[in-house]
Amino acid sequence: MRDATPRALVQVRDLKMHFPIYAGLLRRRAGEVKAVDGISFDIMAGETLGLVGESGCGKSTVGRALLRLYTPTAGSVVIDGEDVATLSPEALRKKRPTMQMVFQDPQASLNPRMTLAAIIGEPLDEHTDWSGDQKLARVHELMDQVGLNRQFASRYPHEFSGGQRQRIGIARALALNPKFIVCDEPIAALDVSIQAQVVNLLEDLQDRLGLTYLFISHDLSMVRHIADRVAVMYLGQIAELSPRDDLYARPLHPYAQALLSAVPEPDPTREATRQRIILQGDVPSPANPPQGCNFCTRCPRVFDRCRIDEPRLAEVETGRFVACHLYTDTKTAGGPTAAPEAIEPTNKEHDT
């Protein structure tokens, strides 16, 4: 959106992240949790890709595997020309400055015994050979950027509120001038009135520094605000990946439809007339996903083929990728129909 010719900064191909389960007296490998099971997507330079889904769907694991906080089981993650998934430890260390992370819980991700200056400056200690003065100058600059008062540099995290702590986490992520930042539920732990402050800050920084974000969240209305394109995950796989306005106006995958219809809206008149798709049951265990489509146990529009064949993510309309037989197997399904609840189309200013 901010580039004339969009270039994929991040290219993920068939990424798998399986965690082994050990059981029994001899701790033998008894199976594996398929937290992320074969997903592919691109993130364009300067873009914000929203990654939404419910707890346990693997969205945070994707974020961590992308930054090689986990070593992926299979697949490739090319960030700015290099495959992060297979880099040697030394090459990976050199790569780290380009890719950073903002964590969910600002309480747990800041060392309570370090001052603000030490927390924000730690990446500089690790990756530069600057003098103390140079580092402090950079720390001050970063504090200005995220709206923290410079005088607080020698204070400790407990002296700050949740929103301010999240600003500290953001300043630390920015210290090495990264190109790509994974924001893992950065606002989930904050109060409503503070969430907007942090989201506005992230947007300002993106405009100013040309950052590329992967914005992981379960808050669908906030993702609509911040993201350019949105990927909906279910049980370790991408169900739908669409431009933001298309997804919210007309979700295609039955899970995306149900998810959007479940979000309560602060409007009593709309709430009174809305038709909800209430999904039955719970998400199956990723250690033992169902055969065929992984959504087939809860899908309101399931048919025979869904229980046998696994649908592949395919482009069904320009720029819209869906993993569902309804859109590839039109004969059996009787053709895709509109979502039960057609959400009014919104202002159609496409950024890409």
Added chain:
Amino acid sequence: MPDGAAPILDVRGLNTVFRTRGGEIHAVNSVSFTLRPGELLGVVGESGSGKSVTMMSLIGLLPSPPAEVRAGQVMLGDRDLLKISPRELQDVRGAKVGFVFQDPMTSLNPVFTIGSQIMEPLMRHMGLSKAQAVERAAELLALVGIPDAKKRLKAYPHQFSGGMRQRVMIAIALACDPDVLIADEPTTALDVTIQAQIIELVKDLRQKLGMAIIWITHDLGVIAGIADRVMVMYGGQVVEQAPVAELFARPRHPYTRALLQTIPSLTGGRAARLQVIEGQPPIMTAAPVACAFRSRCAHRFDRCDVENPARRAVDGRPVGTGHDVACHWTPEAADA
């Protein structure tokens, strides 16, 4: 909801203070509200606004010390819950007032079966025999939509998912057919699709059982879909109170107005930039002498600094029954 019906719960001038080493925290300041039979009252506010502490004060669930209910009156029927003995209060809790907490994992005992936890209030309050209690517990599980109820009584909490556990909590709260159900952020720990299931369940149970509900949440979306009347809290006080449609259509308090603007919408126009409420919520170290919202308020004027606004009716009906607001500022002056 029957408008003229006598309230089932009538709370007046409730004050709760926490005494800590760092001084006193005035968590609840002169909170008054009523709950009519069969009504669903939504209570909205951010963390620290006093919404949970208010409800826990009502039925003596706060440990004392540090908590101290300093003043107020809580009439449930013809009894003042703040005056009765701890023993009598035990009979009220569970039997007359049911409680559902936010986190269904920590509020169920992991070493007892689901069945024994549902049967406990039945035997304690209703005097049922064990066999009768088993029967009734299975009915209750079926009522909250857990299939194969009889078998599931023998299961332990860890064998249930988050949504199922919250259904169990609701079954326990409803076991003795209470007049009032207090639900404190009952869906906050759940995923949206599971939240939608629980909300549908509560709507359904209201139709069947007709109890009055107090639903505490920070999510205005949930409130819009479920409440009859809404009470907005800030700094331990009620700042606005109105029927749900009225509150969303014509919010009066600057805090309510800002809150409604700050949340991005799922439909309609998409703002280029989110509206923010600058600053932080207050920590009430003393009883309020001025408006608690003034430091974040866009409409602040001299009077806000010297006088804590009292709740006043805006639609001619008595405070607490129609639309009332605790603010010196009038939106008409600005909108005109």
